Amino acid sequence: MRVVVCTIVHHPADARIYHRQIRALLEAGHQVTYIAPVQAEDFSAERASSALSVIPVPRAVGRRRLGALLAARRALAAQAPRADLLLIHDPELLLALPPRRRRPPTVWDVHEDTAAALSTKPWLPRPLRPAAALAVHTAERTAERRVHLILAEQGYVARFRRPHPVVPNTTYVPQTAAPPAPAGTQQRAVYVGHLSPDRGVGEMIEVARLLRPHGIAVELIGPADARARALIEPAQAEGLVRWPGFVPNDQAMPMVDGALAGLSLLQDEPNFRHSMPTKVVEYMARGVPVVTTPLPAAADLATRYECGFVVPFGDSRAAADAVLELARDASLRAKMGGRGHDAACRSLGWPTDAHAFVAQLEAWATAP
Numbered sequence: 001m002r003v004v005v006c007t008i009v010h011h012p013a014d015a016r017i018y019h020r021q022i023r024a025l026l027e028a029g030h031q032v033t034y035i036a037p038v039q040a041e042d043f044s045a046e047r048a049s050s051a052l053s054v055i056p057v058p059r060a061v062g063r064r065r066l067g068a069l070l071a072a073r074r075a076l077a078a079q080a081p082r083a084d085l086l087l088i089h090d091p092e093l094l095l096a097l098p099p100r101r102r103r104p105p106t107v108w109d110v111h112e113d114t115a116a117a118l119s120t121k122p123w124l125p126r127p128l129r130p131a132a133a134l135a136v137h138t139a140e141r142t143a144e145r146r147v148h149l150i151l152a153e154q155g156y157v158a159r160f161r162r163p164h165p166v167v168p169n170t171t172y173v174p175q176t177a178a179p180p181a182p183a184g185t186q187q188r189a190v191y192v193g194h195l196s197p198d199r200g201v202g203e204m205i206e207v208a209r210l211l212r213p214h215g216i217a218v219e220l221i222g223p224a225d226a227r228a229r230a231l232i233e234p235a236q237a238e239g240l241v242r243w244p245g246f247v248p249n250d251q252a253m254p255m256v257d258g259a260l261a262g263l264s265l266l267q268d269e270p271n272f273r274h275s276m277p278t279k280v281v282e283y284m285a286r287g288v289p290v291v292t293t294p295l296p297a298a299a300d301l302a303t304r305y306e307c308g309f310v311v312p313f314g315d316s317r318a319a320a321d322a323v324l325e326l327a328r329d330a331s332l333r334a335k336m337g338g339r340g341h342d343a344a345c346r347s348l349g350w351p352t353d354a355h356a357f358v359a360q361l362e363a364w365a366t367a368p
Contacts, residue, residue: 001365002031004079006096007089008060008068011223012036015249015278016111016152016169017089024354025361026051033083035075037068055079065092072096080104085365094143105364108143111152111169112271148364150357155274155297167357169278170350171253177287177341178257180333188217189291189323191263192252193279195224198272200265200293201231206316207263208240211323216260217242221252256286260326260333261308264292268313276301281348283308284340289333291322307340 003025010017012034025032032052037059055075060068073096080086080103087107088094097106140159143149149164151157157166181187189211195201201224208218223246224232235241247255256262262283266272276297283290284301290308292298302308309322326333 001025001084001362002033002082003085003087003361003365004033004035004076004083005087005089006035006072006076006093008037008057008065008072008093009090010036011246012038012054013246013248014089015171016109019249020171020350020354021087021109021357022052024350024358027354028358030358033079035072035079060090060092069093069096077102085361087361091140091143094147097147100146105367106147107150107361107364108147109150109152109167110140110156110164112275150360153275153297165356165360167353167360169276169281170348170353171278171282171285171344172351173285173341173344173349175345177337178254180330180337181258185258186215186217187260187327188219189261189263190219190221190256190259190288191265191279192221192256192282193277195220195222195228195232197227197231198267198269199228200263200267201228203265203314203316203319204263205231205235205240207265207320207323208235210316210320212240214324214327216323216327218263219243219255219259221247221255253282253286256283256288259288261291261323262286262288263319264290264298265311265316265319266293266295266298268293268295281344284348285344287337287341289326289336290340291319301343305339305343307336307343 005022007017012018022032022034033055034052035055035057038054038056057071057075058068069092072093076086076096077098080098083104085105085107086103087109089109097103144160144162151164151166152169154166191204204218204220211218219242220232221244232241232243236243262279264277264280266277272295280290280292280298280301284307290302292302292308292310293313294310299310302310311318311322
């Protein structure tokens with residue numbers, strides 16, 4: 001099967017798109033053409049197989065989206081006649097698809113509540129957001145009549161009239177969790193993922209300020225938007241946080257090993273309320289206790305498996321106190337980390353979902 005995968009919004013090494021879905025397709029023996037905002041030298045280290053070819057397109061950023069959309073439209077039109085299936089990852093790409101008669105079965109992987117996320121987009125004027133949200137809902141209802149949908153969250157099911165398969169954001173789980181950092185190593189709390197104010201950048205910088213007198217570092221691993229960079233760069237210059245920037249997922253996950261805690265201090269935004277922050281699952285998989293705000297899915301995992309702390313929204317002091325408790329009590333840290341890893345092994349491993357994902361694409365590609 002030849003699959004064309006396209007995004008103009010996400011980093012080409014996005015964990016869900018590249019490290020999970022594309023990897024699953026390649027491991028199943030399929031050919032993948034990847035249309036993504038990448039320069040060859042930027043992505044060469046990520047390329048894992050001769051079965052993968054990459055077509056660079058511009059990235060859609062803020063209000064600068066038209067050029068990327070037109071480039072993706074041209075690339076999809078050129079690749080569609082030779083493809084068995086198209087897999088798109090951004091709602092705006094619904095506008096870039098070739099006509100039905102000129103394209104193979106097409107799948108939209110829905111991994112964001114786009115309408116709810118508009119409240120966090122500074123480039124969209126506030127008075128326009130209600131109209132934009134209505135347009136998104138209308139587009140979603142139209143899309144499910146014209147393309148196949150895969151949903152990243154059970155919480156997205158109610159947005160659509162028809163049933164669609166759910167492929168959750170599970171992760172690769174090591175057979176054994178890494179041990180705590182050896183004596184003499186600086187203790188640290190970590191965050192992995194996209195960095196923006198609504199994802200708690202300000203709160204995590206304040207946590208770093210509170211932990212510094214105790215010799216505990218805070219490491220923020222991931223790309224940052226302009227608003228987040230304006231907060232992170234001065235904090236990094238001050239020595240409050242470590243920020244290596246974007247790190248490919250397969251390299252970022254080992255950087256979590258041995259940490260006191262994994263931070264997920266997302267704010268109470270509509271886009272987050274129905275979603276499981278992938279980072280929480282990833283911390284559990286690495287045997288690292290979780291410190292999370294009370295978003296329903298994340299709080300449920302932390303409390304159900306007793307693998308971390310749930311702290312109030314915007315309460316940096318409570319988050320810092322949770323990290324300090326883990327620093328003081330090695331036994332508690334080991335128990336929480338072990339329970340999280342055990343739970344991830346039982347029910348949060350990607351390989352099982354990868355099989356279902358590939359099987360579903362194969363069925364759609366071969367359906368009469």
